[in-house]
Amino acid sequence: MRRQILFAAACALGASTWFGPAHAGKSDDTLNWATDREVAVVDPYYNNTRELVVMGHLGWDALLFRDLDTGDYKPLLATSWNWVDNVTMDLELREGVVFHDGSSFGAEDVVYTINHVSSPDSGVLTPKNVSWMKSAEALGSHKVRIHLVNPFPAALAYLSNAVFIVPEGHYDSAPTAADGKKDYGAVRAVGTGPYRFVEVKAGEYVLWEKNDTYMQGSPKGQPSIGNIRFRTIKEMNTQIAEMLTGGLDWMWDVPKDQAERLEESGQVTVENAKTMRVSYLAFDVDGDSGQTFFTDKRIRAAVAHAIDRESITRNLVGPASVVIHSACHPDQFGCTQDVPRWDFDPEKAKALLAEAGHPDGFEFDIYAYRQREYTEAVIGDLKKVGIEAKLTFLQYRALRDLVWEGETPINHMTWGSSSIPDVSAITSHFFSGGRDDPAKDPEVVAWVAEGDSSTNPADREAAYKKALERISGELYWLPMFTYAKYYVYAKDLDFQTTSDEIPRFYAAKWK
Amino acid sequence: MFTYLLRRLGVAVLVALTVSLITFSMIYLSGDPAVALAGEAATEEDIESIRTYYGYDRPILVQYGDWLFKALQGDFGQSHYLKQPVALVIFERLPTTMMLGLCALVFALVLSIPLGVLAAIRPNSLIDRTALTIAVIGQAMPSFWFALTLMLWLGIIWRLLPITGSDSWANFVMPSIALGYYITPAAMRLTRAGMLEVLSADYIRTARAKGLRPVTVLFKHALRNAILPVISLAAVQFGFMLGGSIVIETIFAINGLGFLAWESIQRADLPMMQAIVLVLSVFYILLTLLADMLNAWLDPRIRVA
Numbered sequence: 012m013r014r015q016i017l018f019a020a021a022c023a024l025g026a027s028t029w030f031g032p033a034h035a036g037k038s039d040d041t042l043n044w045a046t047d048r049e050v051a052v053v054d055p056y057y058n059n060t061r062e063l064v065v066m067g068h069l070g071w072d073a074l075l076f077r078d079l080d081t082g083d084y085k086p087l088l089a090t091s092w093n094w095v096d097n098v099t100m101d102l103e104l105r106e107g108v109v110f111h112d113g114s115s116f117g118a119e120d121v122v123y124t125i126n127h128v129s130s131p132d133s134g135v136l137t138p139k140n141v142s143w144m145k146s147a148e149a150l151g152s153h154k155v156r157i158h159l160v161n162p163f164p165a166a167l168a169y170l171s172n173a174v175f176i177v178p179e180g181h182y183d184s185a186p187t188a189a190d191g192k193k194d195y196g197a198v199r200a201v202g203t204g205p206y207r208f209v210e211v212k213a214g215e216y217v218l219w220e221k222n223d224t225y226m227q228g229s230p231k232g233q234p235s236i237g238n239i240r241f242r243t244i245k246e247m248n249t250q251i252a253e254m255l256t257g258g259l260d261w262m263w264d265v266p267k268d269q270a271e272r273l274e275e276s277g278q279v280t281v282e283n284a285k286t287m288r289v290s291y292l293a294f295d296v297d298g299d300s301g302q303t304f305f306t307d308k309r310i311r312a313a314v315a316h317a318i319d320r321e322s323i324t325r326n327l328v329g330p331a332s333v334v335i336h337s338a339c340h341p342d343q344f345g346c347t348q349d350v351p352r353w354d355f356d357p358e359k360a361k362a363l364l365a366e367a368g369h370p371d372g373f374e375f376d377i378y379a380y381r382q383r384e385y386t387e388a389v390i391g392d393l394k395k396v397g398i399e400a401k402l403t404f405l406q407y408r409a410l411r412d413l414v415w416e417g418e419t420p421i422n423h424m425t426w427g428s429s430s431i432p433d434v435s436a437i438t439s440h441f442f443s444g445g446r447d448d449p450a451k452d453p454e455v456v457a458w459v460a461e462g463d464s465s466t467n468p469a470d471r472e473a474a475y476k477k478a479l480e481r482i483s484g485e486l487y488w489l490p491m492f493t494y495a496k497y498y499v500y501a502k503d504l505d506f507q508t509t510s511d512e513i514p515r516f517y518a519a520k521w522k
Numbered sequence: 523m524f525t526y527l528l529r530r531l532g533v534a535v536l537v538a539l540t541v542s543l544i545t546f547s548m549i550y551l552s553g554d555p556a557v558a559l560a561g562e563a564a565t566e567e568d569i570e571s572i573r574t575y576y577g578y579d580r581p582i583l584v585q586y587g588d589w590l591f592k593a594l595q596g597d598f599g600q601s602h603y604l605k606q607p608v609a610l611v612i613f614e615r616l617p618t619t620m621m622l623g624l625c626a627l628v629f630a631l632v633l634s635i636p637l638g639v640l641a642a643i644r645p646n647s648l649i650d651r652t653a654l655t656i657a658v659i660g661q662a663m664p665s666f667w668f669a670l671t672l673m674l675w676l677g678i679i680w681r682l683l684p685i686t687g688s689d690s691w692a693n694f695v696m697p698s699i700a701l702g703y704y705i706t707p708a709a710m711r712l713t714r715a716g717m718l719e720v721l722s723a724d725y726i727r728t729a730r731a732k733g734l735r736p737v738t739v740l741f742k743h744a745l746r747n748a749i750l751p752v753i754s755l756a757a758v759q760f761g762f763m764l765g766g767s768i769v770i771e772t773i774f775a776i777n778g779l780g781f782l783a784w785e786s787i788q789r790a791d792l793p794m795m796q797a798i799v800l801v802l803s804v805f806y807i808l809l810t811l812l813a814d815m816l817n818a819w820l821d822p823r824i825r826v827a
Binding site for chain 1: 554555557558559560561564565566567568571572575600601603604605606611615670673674677678681684685686687772773774775777781782784785790
């Protein structure tokens with residue numbers, strides 16, 4: 012019997028030696044990070060997932076760099092820039108920069124990139140990121156001029172976050188797909204960034220290696236970690252299991268309860284950091300849904316006073332989340348919080364309901380698509396003042412159809428602004444009179460248009476402030492709170508979280 | 523027999539067509555695919571241009587007819603997300619799912635047949651009760667929970683097996699157990715019931731009376747007859763496991779067809795979803811057909827029914 016036990020123990024030990032999980036991380040100088048998404052196309056224009064936004068900053072450089080601490084724009088591939096008029100911008104480019112394929116960077120690369128991506132036939136997946144540019148022309152070997160379609164004050168934000176430069180002719184070798192269209196996403200990734208693309212295996216990983224010849228003087232700094240490997244692991248529990256056994260060095264979007272347990276274990280670093288995403292309730296102010304309660308501002312105010320947003324941020328979202336009062340993120344340019352506020356006051360909510368002729372409350376349908384528990388908390392608060400909300404929880408694309416068709420009395424939505432630090436990425440999107448605009452208030456539309464077309468920061472702020480005051484004052488939206496994410500990473504990883512939900516792995520180091 | 527085969531084949535083709543039509547319709551009912559492709563921050567113009575680019579602005583029946591015509595020629599189109607021919611992606615990932623399904627099936631049969639036989643030899647004994655307990659647990663326990671439990675003990679606490687991936691056979695141990703355990707109860711109870719029936723048959727009594735060794739009677743005469751329905755069941759269950767591997771592949775991050783299906787649903791990759799559903803349903807139909815033919819071959823009454 013004893014020999015059998017010894018044999019079993021030896022087998023277990025042997026198996027663990029042979030088949031035990033490969034420990035990544037510091038030992039092999041590879042930072043392994045994972046999300047639940049599959050990445051097949053490694054190109055910032057032909058893959059619009061958050062993963063490619065993150066990788067975009069690894070493999071490519073933009074013309075400008077936004078300093079997240081100060082909010083200032085700094086030179087990256089461009090060394091200086093100036094507005095010729097409000098639809099023309101000139102940029103001087105950095106010399107001595109080399110692409111990963113060995114070719115030199117110059118004006119023709121910028122011209123090629125901008126003219127390709129801004130073309131309507133380019134098939135870029137998020138046209139909004141580039142459609143504000145009409146064309147570019149070279150003014151010298153290292154000087155370019157960008158022509159805009161219309162005045163676009165958020166140009167610097169997009170030039171630093173969404174317009175990455177590829178070598179001249181990069182997409183010319185794109186194969187033709189079975190449907191006869193050019194498959195630009197199939198071209199091997201080449202940029203000037205601090206990491207060089209090595210390999211992608213769809214559904215499994217994307218591997219990057221340090222660019223040892225990365226340009227000196229870049230505000231991104233020099234890369235430190237040898238390799239960065241993105242892994243697709245769909246299931247959160249599996250990600251946590253890999254994190255605990257050394258198969259992963261970094262993960263995010265960890266639910267609060269699990270993050271807290273991981274923190275208690277002491278095996279990993281857990282951090283709650285803010286993101287650019289905000290939560291809001293949009294009211295059917297016109298009564299298009301057939302449930303006309305919310306055409307009455309007193310009812311909207313009752314809902315606003317009934318919801319304890321502080322409690323939701325504190326108990327459900329995380330310590331980095333804050334309550335917001337404007338239809339934008341406080342970190343975005345032009346996002347004033349100096350607007351009418353609707354504080355938590357259930358008694359006032361009840362009084363408003365009575366005044367509006369619903370002393371016993373009423374029943375309506377609420378729609379949501381993300382973090383069901385947050386919406387359930389809202390429903391719980393509403394129930395306390397007598398309002399019964401029936402939840403319909405849908406996938407985003409299905410819900411967006413219903414919102415556009417005006418079929419949602421209240422929809423509880425979120426918006427990430429594509430991490431663009433400017434109110435034009437959110438307020439202008441939702442209050443310019445389009446299908447997403449719940450009110451189509453002509454004055455708000457005009458103020459937003461005024462802010463969107465000026466390049467003078469003070470004028471923009473003033474115009475947006477008027478719009479934001481009206482939106483909050485009339486409760487077209489009830490802005491709820493900013494989202495916060497739980498990050499979990501290895502103890503030996505020196506990593507800084509950022510407020511724009513774009514982890515800068517190029518700045519990470521091993522301790 | 524040939525007429526029966528033709529009749530069953532005709533039904534199989536109709537079922538496959540119906541499945542493809544239902545899938546196509548349901549995908550559209552779940553929301554606008556152009557919205558999903560364009561992403562959250564897309565403007566109305568962005569979505570409209572994507573709708574036109576991918577041809578979603580055409581009538582749904584035209585789209586279905588176009589897809590079906592090409593699919594019959596083996597062209598399932600291009601994945602919107604992976605930017606590769608759908609047939610190629612499925613061809614690459616199918617072996618992983620087949621491997622997982624086969625391993626799970628082997629695990630299930632290796633566990634269930636001996637237990638079923640033992641339970642039949644000693645009905646109402648401790649072995650029989652143990653086998654019944656295993657069967658009840660197997661039927662009642664959600665596969666995702668069982669998979670996570672395996673991961674906790676074998677992957678995290680004892681660190682015997684890798685948690686994710688499909689690089690080596692060791693990667694398939696936990697997923698195979700988790701997937702195979704679900705069909706173990708049915709196979710075990712079927713083996714037990716078959717064996718009980720066969721063991722009480724006259725020809726077994728005769729074999730014993732002739733002085734044959736108990737092992738010979740059990741395996742050569744009894745099990746050979748009792749196992750036939752189990753083989754039939756296994757064929758059908760194998761098809762079920764190919765489709766049912768979605769949960770297991772997702773949990774263990776195995777890059778197979780199930781995982782691909784789940785991903786494709788989430789990102790509204792219509793050509794991929796349609797092709798996967800069609801391929802899996804055709805597999806299921808073929809395996810069911812195989813089981814039917816096996817039964818018909820064994821029992822002529824089915825052929826004339």
